[in-house]
Amino acid sequence: MNFFRWLAFKQLMAPAGASSDAGAGDGEIPDHKLIEACQKGDTRAFETLVTRHRGKVYAMVQNMIKNEADAWDLSQEVFLKVWKALPRFEARAKFSTWLYRITHNVVYDWLRKRRIDSAGELDDGILNESDIAAGARTTPTTVARPDQALANSELGERINAALATLNAEHRETILLREVQGFDYKEIAKVMECSLGTVMSRLYYARKKLQALLGDEKGKD
Numbered sequence: 001m002n003f004f005r006w007l008a009f010k011q012l013m014a015p016a017g018a019s020s021d022a023g024a025g026d027g028e029i030p031d032h033k034l035i036e037a038c039q040k041g042d043t044r045a046f047e048t049l050v051t052r053h054r055g056k057v058y059a060m061v062q063n064m065i066k067n068e069a070d071a072w073d074l075s076q077e078v079f080l081k082v083w084k085a086l087p088r089f090e091a092r093a094k095f096s097t098w099l100y101r102i103t104h105n106v107v108y109d110w111l112r113k114r115r116i117d118s119a120g121e122l123d124d125g126i127l128n129e130s131d132i133a134a135g136a137r138t139t140p141t142t143v144a145r146p147d148q149a150l151a152n153s154e155l156g157e158r159i160n161a162a163l164a165t166l167n168a169e170h171r172e173t174i175l176l177r178e179v180q181g182f183d184y185k186e187i188a189k190v191m192e193c194s195l196g197t198v199m200s201r202l203y204y205a206r207k208k209l210q211a212l213l214g215d216e217k218g219k220d
Contacts, residue, residue, distance in 0.1 A: 173201040
């Protein structure tokens, strides 16, 4: 994919109203200070931490399962687990990697349960439900942004359709790398796999996306 198509991909997959940097901005309390306060039982510090990171967590979950209501519920579950686990969080670990590891576990536990409940194999049908009304009260409030039109465009539909052809592992790997900006080692930690596996999954995912979107070449 060329630069403009990849930029469109990143815009489409980004959380609404969220900054491109989940960390603290100028004048904001850095994550590690908030975490220290959380570990002392400061719930207001935790609210700030959640507000800072919830957009990207929600976007990651929603892009994985394509179901707004379930993505909202699972995102809340992620932060419930984060709150319970924060006393054991060690500062030498990168918070974003640790957070996405919890997100990974929550999503895959949900997928596994769906597979068991359906008494069948995990397939793209589970990963691509999108029949929840946009105005449902269970969905988070979003802020209008310039790229919303893109999500409804032909390119947006093509990108979503291409992502839907990837299995859960390949989809998560490409999202962590190209949307969240994680390096290979961070992805390996999140997904608990080797660097070689990360590289293999990225290679496969990129090749498949290139093949599916290749006929867009020269249109941008």
